[in-house]
Every structure is written in structure tokens, then in C-alpha cells.
Amino acid sequence: MIPHDPHHPETRTVHHSVPQPTGSRPVGVPLYQGHLFSFADAEEMAAAFQEPETTFFYNRYGNPTVRALEEAVAGLEGGTAGLAFASGMGAINGVLLALLKPGDHVIAQRCLFGGTYTVLDDLATRWGVEVTHVSGGDPAEVRAALRPTTRLLYLETIANPTTRVGDLPALISEAAGHGLTTVVDNTFATPLLCRPLDHGADIVIHSATKYLGGHSDVLGGVAVFGSDELRRRVWRYATEQGASADPFAAWLTLRGMQTLALRLERQCANALTLARRLADHPAVTAVHYPGLPGHPDHAIARRLLAGGAGGGVLAFDLAGGRQAGRTVIESVRLASLSPSLGDVKTLVMHPASTSHRQLDADALAAAGIGEGTVRVSVGIEHPDDLWHDLGQALAKVA
């Protein structure tokens, strides 16, 4: 029975009752797209402003669907709390700007996601935060780079696009010994392959746009914290920054995450198959994939990544350099020529002319990226179809 509503139609079009399930509960996480919450009385509303992290009142501060995503990712990473952002870059900026001030010094891996490299560069040139880049392979480099003002160590579990894997436990323990906060971008590994907080990291960052979402239909980022104190510091800044996650984006990410384990298993298996076949191809001079015994960090990857998996991203170098790289990515038919990764579909790109174009020749070489390097984010298709596609593209440069 719909209760009688004495108001005029103009009023009734605006005021609706919100059904609350009684007895039964939704199995999937409901989408709370509504962004405002109301209160029973003035005291309850005042209390919400006192405790804005635990009560919902306005989506920039928190939303039940977004909270479900934050808790899901924090749970997988073994953190105490998460914070969702509108994008991975939102999360990276949120964390760095919340924790750093002019005069602080950051030690960061040299081969970073291109956007992160630029953010650190901007922090240095515009905000007086000093940055030292290290290879990320050796704790001694962190020790050597230390200054009295060093606050933060920034790492990626699997570097892009070289797929180098640093000795995370050793690097983090070095940083912790000097009181630094360690932030690890775990986008490439996902919490199913590596949980940096278990190795002593303080904050883990994800571009949820990639493996967590998994279907190239949503942009999002999540930061996970090893302590509530850190979450509180970043949350306070993030609500001012305003890069909060949209509930629908959070909902899509949660929907995608339900198949993360299945997707990733297939992506890792496919990537290993392609890496082995690429290594035998005459046009290919090097294959960068941590799952291959010849990879410089294979031993670390076996220790660090669950099940000895190498992840779903690989890169390879071509004898023909920049032109050969571009020919190969323009010749694939099944794979998409696309800048992202972690999708169910296979994506290829040429870092030197796209994601890492801001690096000059020296910086490219220092980061270990070749002029002809092609990066492949391996999808869940049948491996023989993928190899057939890559094979016909490689034939054009052989």
C-alpha cells in the first residue's frame, strides 16, 4: 500500500520515501548515488560534523558505496583503512600533498608511472619539495640519498614499463630505520600478488582504473593505510583537495573486483606464455617479464609475488628501435593500441612516444626504457590468439 500523501504534485515529485530493507539484505553492494544525508535532529547532525569520518553527510567526506570499496581494498591489502579517490593520480596527489611541505625531501624510484614522475617534478620545481631518484634496487642507495629533511620513500612494486621488481622488504626496512614514511604504488601487482603493508610499508596506492576495476569502464584510485593516524591526515587533506571518488565509480570498481582473482590468474598465465615465445623471436632483443628466469629481478619476484607469478604486464625491445616499436603496435589487430593496463582485453603501447615522452633520451636510458620498447598489458583472451596477433605484427619488423 502506498501511503496517502496530502501534498501537491509539485512537492511529491521532489520528496520520496527511501525504502529500507527489513529482514532481507542486498547481496551486492547497493549504489548510494545520492550524495546528501539527513538527520533526525540537530544534535545528530552536530555529531556528524564532529565525527565526519564515521557518519555520512556529504559525499566529498564519505559515502556508503565508496566506503565499501575502501574497506574491500583495505581488507585485501591488510591495512587498517582505505580512502578512495576519483583517480589513481588523485590518490597519489592526495597522499603526497597531505604528507609533504616545502623543504621536505623525497626519495623516489627513478622508473615510475609517468604521471607520478611529473607530480614529483612539479613538487620539486613549484613547491620546494626536493626529490632524489634512485634505481630502487638497492637499500644502500636509499641510505646514501638520506638528508636530515628526508620524509618519504616512494616505490612501485613492479616498475612501469621495465617490470623491474625492487627488494621491497629491504628498501622499506632501510626507510623505516630512518623514520621515513614509505608509500608503494601496488597497481601492477594488485594485493593478490603482493601486500606491501606486510613488508612494513605505511601506505599503498592503487590506480583502481587498472586491475581492480579491470574492464576499462571506470576511473578510480584507492590509498590504503597501515595506521588510522595516517589515514586521518590524508583524509583531512583529501576532503579539501576534492578528488573524492564518485559512488557509481566505486560501485563499478567493486563489481569488477569480484573477478580479480580469476582475471589475474589468466593474465599472469597468458603473460608468461607470451614472454617465453617473445624471448625466442628473432626480432626481439630482450623481454622484460619478472616471471622469466632471465629477468634481473626474477629471484626477488619469486620471493615477493604470490605463487612466483610475474604479473600481467610485460615489455619487449626490438632490434629495429623506435620505428620498429611503432610498426608493431600499429600492426596488431586483436590487441588494442591503448595507454592503459589491467583490462580484460590485451593492450599494447610504445612508452617512449607516449607515457614516458617527458623523459629525454638520457632519462629514458637511466629509467631502463628503450626507444623501441613495446609494453603489453596481457588480457584474458586465449593465448594462441594473442600469440598469433603479436606474431603477425612482429613479422613486419623481422
Ligand SMILES: *Cc1c(COP(=O)(O)O)cnc(C)c1O
Ligand atoms: C594508471 C596508473 C596511475 C594513475 O592512475 P589513474 O587512475 O590513471 O589516475 C598511477 N600509477 C600507476 C602504476 C598506474 O598504472
